[in-house]
Amino acid sequence: MSTTTPAPATAPEPQVFVGRSYGIDFGRTLTLGFSRIKYEVRAYFRQGDSVFFTFLFPVVMLTIFSLAFSEQNFGSEEEPLTAAAFYLPGMLAAGLLLSGLQNMAIDIAMERSDGTLKRFAGTPLPIMSYFIGKIGQVFVTGVLQATLVIVVASVAFGVELPSEPSKWLTFAWVFVLGVTTSAVLGIALSALPRSGKSATAVVIPIALVLQFISGVYLGFSLLPVWLQNFASIFPLKWMAQGMREVFLPASFEVMEQSESWNLPGVAIATGLWLVIGLIVTRITFRWIRKDS
Amino acid sequence: MNTTAPVVQVENLRKTYGSFAAVDLVSFEIQRGETFALLGPNGAGKSTTIEILEGYRDRTGGSASVLGVDPGKGGLDWKARLGIVLQSTGESGNVTVREQLTHFAGYYPSPRNVDEVIAAVGLETKASSLIRKLSGGQRRRVDVALGIIGNPELLFLDEPTTGFDPEARQQFWQLIRSLKAEGTSILLTTHYLDEAAQLGDRAGVIAGGKMIDIGAIDELGGAEARVPIVRWRDNGVRREERTHTPGAVVASLTADGTEPAGLEIIRPSLEDIYLQLVSDHAHASEVENAR
Numbered sequence: 255m256s257t258t259t260p261a262p263a264t265a266p267e268p269q270v271f272v273g274r275s276y277g278i279d280f281g282r283t284l285t286l287g288f289s290r291i292k293y294e295v296r297a298y299f300r301q302g303d304s305v306f307f308t309f310l311f312p313v314v315m316l317t318i319f320s321l322a323f324s325e326q327n328f329g330s331e332e333e334p335l336t337a338a339a340f341y342l343p344g345m346l347a348a349g350l351l352l353s354g355l356q357n358m359a360i361d362i363a364m365e366r367s368d369g370t371l372k373r374f375a376g377t378p379l380p381i382m383s384y385f386i387g388k389i390g391q392v393f394v395t396g397v398l399q400a401t402l403v404i405v406v407a408s409v410a411f412g413v414e415l416p417s418e419p420s421k422w423l424t425f426a427w428v429f430v431l432g433v434t435t436s437a438v439l440g441i442a443l444s445a446l447p448r449s450g451k452s453a454t455a456v457v458i459p460i461a462l463v464l465q466f467i468s469g470v471y472l473g474f475s476l477l478p479v480w481l482q483n484f485a486s487i488f489p490l491k492w493m494a495q496g497m498r499e500v501f502l503p504a505s506f507e508v509m510e511q512s513e514s515w516n517l518p519g520v521a522i523a524t525g526l527w528l529v530i531g532l533i534v535t536r537i538t539f540r541w542i543r544k545d546s
Numbered sequence: 547m548n549t550t551a552p553v554v555q556v557e558n559l560r561k562t563y564g565s566f567a568a569v570d571l572v573s574f575e576i577q578r579g580e581t582f583a584l585l586g587p588n589g590a591g592k593s594t595t596i597e598i599l600e601g602y603r604d605r606t607g608g609s610a611s612v613l614g615v616d617p618g619k620g621g622l623d624w625k626a627r628l629g630i631v632l633q634s635t636g637e638s639g640n641v642t643v644r645e646q647l648t649h650f651a652g653y654y655p656s657p658r659n660v661d662e663v664i665a666a667v668g669l670e671t672k673a674s675s676l677i678r679k680l681s682g683g684q685r686r687r688v689d690v691a692l693g694i695i696g697n698p699e700l701l702f703l704d705e706p707t708t709g710f711d712p713e714a715r716q717q718f719w720q721l722i723r724s725l726k727a728e729g730t731s732i733l734l735t736t737h738y739l740d741e742a743a744q745l746g747d748r749a750g751v752i753a754g755g756k757m758i759d760i761g762a763i764d765e766l767g768g769a770e771a772r773v774p775i776v777r778w779r780d781n782g783v784r785r786e787e788r789t790h791t792p793g794a795v796v797a798s799l800t801a802d803g804t805e806p807a808g809l810e811i812i813r814p815s816l817e818d819i820y821l822q823l824v825s826d827h828a829h830a831s832e833v834e835n836a837r
Contacts, residue, residue, distance in 0.1 A: 286652065293649050297640040300676070370637050373692070376600060376630035377653050378622040544604055 283380045290387020295394050304361075308352040309395060312345040312403050315471075320411045328473075333505055338411030343497035344470040345403055350429070351490050353396040354436025356461040358388060359443040360453045366542075367450030375541035385441065385535075392437040400429060413501075421500045424517065428496035431524050435489055438531035445538045469494045475509040482511055489527040496520040553578050553613055553700050553731045554599060560607035561594050561755075568594045570755035571608070576700075581722070581732040583746035583763070585739070587824055591755040592735040593633055596704050599733065600630050613700055626654055629698030633705050633735075635689050639677030643669055643688055646677060647695055654696035666721050667691045668714070682709045690718070694725065701725065703734045707741060719744050739817045751820060753827040767819035774813045778806035 298304060320338035329335030365371050374384060407413040416422065443460070447453040465471060467481055468490035474482065485491040498506065499515035507515055554576035561569040569591045576582045584592045597603045599610060601617045601624075610617055615624045641649070643664060651657035664673050667687040672680060677688055686709055693701060703722075707715045722745050726732065736742055742749050743763055750760040759766055776795045777786040789795050792811045799806045814822070 289649060289652050293641065293645075296645070300640040368637050369632065369634055372602070372632065373630075373637070375602065376625060376628065376632070377650065377696070378626040379653050380622060542602060544602065 283382050284386070286379060286383035287386025287390065290383055291390030291394065294387045294391035298391055298395060304357060308357045309399055310402075311352055312349040312399065313406050315348070316341055316345045316403060316407060317410075319471075320407075329503070330505070333503055335503065336411065336413065338407050339413045339501070340473075342403070342407045342413055343501045344494055346400055346429075346497045346501075347432070347468070347490060347494035348465055348470045349399045349403060350396060350432040350436050350493055351461055351464065353399055354392045354433055354438075355440040355443060356457055357395075358392060358437050358440025359446070359457040362388070362441060362444035363447040363453035363457075364450040366444070367453075371541045381539070381541070388441060389434065389437045392440075393433055396429070396433040416500060424496065425500045428493060428500070428520060428524075431521065431528070432489070432493040432496070435524050435528040435531060436493075438528055438535060439489070441539065442531045442534040445534075464488055464490045467491075469498075486511065486523070489524050492520045492523040496524075550578070551614065552576055552611075553580075554582075554733060555611040556595075556599070556608070557610075558608035559595065559598065559605055559610055561591075561598060561603065562606045567755050569598070569605075572750075572752065572755070572757045573608075574750050574757065574760055576731055576733060578731055579726070579729045580747045581726055581734060581745050583742035583749040584733070584735040584752060585737075585742055585749055585820060586735075586752035588737075590752045592752055593704055594755075595752070596702055596733060596735055600628070600702055601625070626696065627699045629693040629696055629701040629730075631689050631693035631701070631703045631706050633708075635682075635685050637677065639680075639685070642674050642676055643680075643691075644673045646688065647691055650692050651695050656697055657695055658697045660695070663691050663695050666694075666724070668717050683711060683714055686710065687714070687718075690721070698730065700731045700733070703732060703736075705735055705737065707736070707738065715741070739815075739820055743816050751823050753824050754831055756827070758827045759823055763816065766816065767814075767823055771819045771822060772814055774811055777808065777810050777812065779808045780806070784808075 316338065319341045320336070323337035326337055327334045328337060328340035362371075404415065408415055443457065444453075447456040464485075467477065467485040468474070468488065469477075469485075470490070474485075474491070474494065477485070482491075495510065495515065496517065498510075499517060499520075507513065510516065552575040554574075556575070557573045559569055559572045560567065572591070572595060574582065584595065586592050594603065598605045599612050599617050601612075601620045604618055612620070613624065613627055639646075644660060647660045647663060651660055661673075664670055667690055669684065669687055669691070672684060677685060680688065686706070690703075690706055693703070707718050710718060719741070722732065722734075726745075732745070734742070734745060746763050748761060749763050749766060751758050751766065759768075773788045773790060774792045775786050775788050776792045776799075777784065778799060779785065787795055796809065796811070799809070
């Protein structure tokens, strides 16, 4: 470091910088993006309430349902199914929504109101690196969360996990697509709350309603057809459906809409929401609202 | 770009919100290596001006150039050469002081050494503490540390020492002097006249969005404003005389051998001059509005 360097030594720097644009430096954007992921994940696990309400929530709910309905058979006479097995796919889908949409929307709204984004606006941090950090954080915490849910379901409640590699392949793409879509929609949704304080009040009801109508807490086949159709507009229903294909017995397929797991539908609907989220983010996201 | 060009050049800068002019035809320049202080009461337009130059706000009119770039269009390479200490601090801060500085250092092409910066702001003993557990003054020092970590050519300091105790302020001044010695150009806004006097090479006084005076710190208000005042009491009546020759006035008062009551010679401090400037301006605006 040049603590004792006199003024003239810094004078030639302007020439060095002229014509050098960080805006198109992908290597730097990626490097900083990974640095952001590390920073975000570390801060996430130090935040007690986010760890409880988004990270552990699906495990807690799975445990409650499994214990509350432990005497009930969710399958048929010939093919019985425990509550834990029945709720596992829904909880995994809920985890995608909580880690992505709910966590992101609240987190970014808070960062906007507490001055974090304003500070970034004054540094050479590319917006893309910030997004990589956010989506990476959701991905890392989402993977850990899903692993925890699956391990608890299997070890504590004896849920039989699929053995076919094809099922796990489906799980992988539904998870990756779902977690990315959910994170991007969370970033888009973060523009909605007018302040950090109102963020939880705006975001949590949206997430909660989606969970109830998308087959997370209530069996989707139990809902009236018009509500099933309404829920089909949103991506959570499709993520849950994809998870059911992986974890429920084949005999459950007839209970789905159109009596099919409809994996292409899962990919198309979720992918469409990903594109919508990207477009909304592209149009609405700013470090700061100038002149506010 | 030539190296003798001013680092900041502002001409007839205007910022209006509806019919209200927050900044009204403000002009000034900052030379390379210079520390320029913007003084003024709350709501005078200091922060609006500095935030336009930082790229946070768009201007309504006039021209502005910061390090040769229009601040409304500055890119990441431009931001890499700036250090910004905003007026308000915040942030939940679930990271330690060292983690935060190490992370931010990574944003810049040639950052300062993290431990040296921590030492410079006097937070060595708090380096491993979470930022949210620090006191207000300590968090402010983290803000300052984040402002200088990128080794900026131009540093913006918006009321940097608000909430500092006197000792912390002295330390902060020392830090800024060492940055000056390295050739960093600085734009400072402050409420504290002593701070402007300690750090500033030149100062501008803003009131009601207008630059009402600008110049070297020891020339603000003009020579007349610095004329000493001789005060005494004459049969219980307070008298005063502004004079370039206070000694002669005192000599004439005591010529008949009497000792004048309550005799004092006052040289207006920067604060007196500043308050006079601001109140003159307020008075002038009132007269104008009354018309």
